[in-house]
Amino acid sequence: MKYIKYKTDSQGEDSNVFWVTMSDLLLGLVVVFLVLFVFAITGFTQNKVNEQEKQYEVTEKIAEELQKNNIKVDVDKFSGRIKISDLELFALNSSELSPKGKAYMSKFVPVYLNTIMKDKKIRENITGIIIEGHTDSQTFAGAKSEEEKYYRNMDLSLKRASAVAQYIVFSKYSGKEAYQKDLFKLLSIEGKGPSEPVFVNGKEDYAKSRRVELKLMFKDQSILDSLTK
Secondary structure, three states, X not given: OOOOOOOOOHHHHHHHHHHHXXXXXXXXXXXXXXXXXXXXXXXXXXXXXXXXXXXXHHHHHHHHHHHHOOOOOEEEOOOOEEEEEHHHOEOOOOOOEOHHHHHHHHHHHHHHHHXXXXXXXXXXXXXXXXXXXXXXXXXXXXXXXXXXXHHHHHHHHHHHHHHHHHHHHHOOOOOOHHHHHHHHHHEEEEEEEOOOOOEEOOEEOHHHHOEEEEEEEEOOHHHHXXXXX
């Protein structure tokens, strides 16, 4: 009877054990990474939702206070934007507040400022108040070229935003006195010209495009922007 000897390769066995161990280790690391990734995404999403809820509450409160005081205004509760038609504030092609505009601002500004500045929790969450001027995209009277039309619209929109800011800063009716120190750190102005027209049923609504907007900036504005795009 013949005996067959089988040769064992101890080195090969050790090598297989090594690779099995490394595979298990890598698999474990992948699982851990995936778990951490899921937790991170879940936490970030929840944080976005929480911030959106806080900021919605702020703008909803502003809308309620303005409505309570019979102040006509368009409030976007998700973005924190307040849109005031230029018909409420200015004469055609003018950047000077009309008597009607001053009367409107004397009612609007105290309510607006009291709502966002009086409540400490709201104030601490706000990092800026941007006043934006907007025009429609129609040809500007007297403009001889597209470049001149663009410049004159931009200039008008900036001057109108500045006129609103000046009213807030200088008018004795603005109610700013109690918040002046903080308010001056928050206010800024921008002229948007015809760059952000308002469309209704696929066509520009020129009356709605001509407006001044007050936009609140929040501590986590990047989160809000990502949710409202």
